[in-house]
Amino acid sequence: MGSTTLAYIAGFLDGDGSIFFQIIKRKDYLRKFQIRCSIAFYQKTRYAEILQWLKDYSGAGYIRHRKTGISDYTVVEPHEVGRILSLLLPYVRLKKKHAILGLQILQKLESAKSKEDFLKICKLVDKFGKINYSKKRTMTYKVVKDYFKNKSLPP
């Protein structure tokens, strides 16, 4: 991929995009929690063509058109999020910290084997929430730790 195209996408992401990492309660998961990640780009629906271009270029994710007149292009598959963050890392500025920490979380997720490993990742997700100034987070490291303490789950 061309470096100026990647730099352009990094600028677009810094200008009005977002990177998220969250802990989500999932009854159907072995450890009852999922680490959810996403990269999203936003634009007025009338200019949604640029989101389609981004989607075609990256080859992953989906586009949603909201009733508010805003559309978004979002990628949630962890390996795709990781691939995109790696490609944009040399060019992002405002979200450099987010990209580095996000890649760290994704890397640890791949090799996580125990509840302890998972808890360490939850701590990093808490850290991510802080650099993202997230205010509404209720699912935190502490919640998962307390849950693990009280439930008998596989190690």
Added chain:
Amino acid sequence: MGSTTLAYIAGFLDGDGSIFFQIIKRKDYLRKFQIRCSIAFYQKTRYAEILQWLKDYSGAGYIRHRKTGISDYTVVEPHEVGRILSLLLPYVRLKKKHAILGLQILQKLESAKSKEDFLKICKLVDKFGKINYSKKRTMTYKVVKDYFKNKSLPP
């Protein structure tokens, strides 16, 4: 200037920036109207550092911090707007039409000598308003043309 840096700035502008051309009534102007142009970049005030970087990089314009928690970095000097548009032109995507038409207007402004020349530029500014989906424009080619018809101004 590095091509990846310019591509990054173009992406930032496409993501959440704006390019404006407007006709403004100015009593102190020879022709009583001014063509005002601007390039602006927006960001939450907590991330205003990136706007400062843009300002330092381009060497023009000013930063404002609004009470809404949003800051903007704006350039209004025509020759600086022209310089920045020329530099970003190869990399902008969403605002390519805006950049091309903007440069055309600035070029014509420099060589405009007569009221007729100025009116032609006003027509281009109307066109700019259309590609920008501007709804509140009251100062248009027609207003200027009617004004010129009724007042005795220098040719």
